[in-house]
Amino acid sequence: MTFRVGQGLDVHAFDQARPLVLAGLRIGDSGGLAGHSDGDAVLHAVTDALLGAVGAGDIGEYFPSNDPRWDGASSEVFVNEALSVIDARYGDILNVDVTIIASRPRLSPHRQAMIESLAALLRIPVAQVSVKATTTDHLGFVGREEGLCAMAVVLLEMRG
Numbered sequence: 190m191t192f193r194v195g196q197g198l199d200v201h202a203f204d205q206a207r208p209l210v211l212a213g214l215r216i217g218d219s220g221g222l223a224g225h226s227d228g229d230a231v232l233h234a235v236t237d238a239l240l241g242a243v244g245a246g247d248i249g250e251y252f253p254s255n256d257p258r259w260d261g262a263s264s265e266v267f268v269n270e271a272l273s274v275i276d277a278r279y280g281d282i283l284n285v286d287v288t289i290i291a292s293r294p295r296l297s298p299h300r301q302a303m304i305e306s307l308a309a310l311l312r313i314p315v316a317q318v319s320v321k322a323t324t325t326d327h328l329g330f331v332g333r334e335e336g337l338c339a340m341a342v343v344l345l346e347m348r349g
């Protein structure tokens with residue numbers, strides 16, 4: 190039996206006018222994230238972690254940010270593509286651990302719902318998903334509330 194680990198990291202600037210979507214969950218009607226798609230930095234980090242675990246490139250190769258098809262798209266599309274890639278290589282997700290680094294909003298009230306959303310998207314039990322949140326103690330772009338950062342680590346068991 191072999192195992193593969195993957196990591197992903199994503200940063201997005203805040204865009205007050207957009208809804209905030211994290212881990213596929215709509216957290217607020219405003220205070221969202223700028224950029225490509227719905228700006229769901231958690232799903233982008235998870236997508237990169239899945240791709241990274243099997244050495245299959247990164248999210249930007251599959252979904253170029255200059256491609257208008259992904260403007261405002263749900264980031265669930267990206268996760269589903271990564272799931273297809275790891276499935277084609279006989280990988281099963283053993284666990285996913287996510288850290289969100291943000292000064293706002295307070296994420297602890299949404300933590301369980303984000304775990305449940307991520308578990309459903311990844312089609313794995315809730316017990317195999319972890320979502321944590323931290324701040325930077327007022328330092329840097331996170332401390333200045335300019336944006337947020339999401340990090341993800343995944344472990345795969347390879348059937349092949």
Ligand code: MG
Pocket residue numbers: 199200201224228229230233
């Ligand atoms: Mg991104």
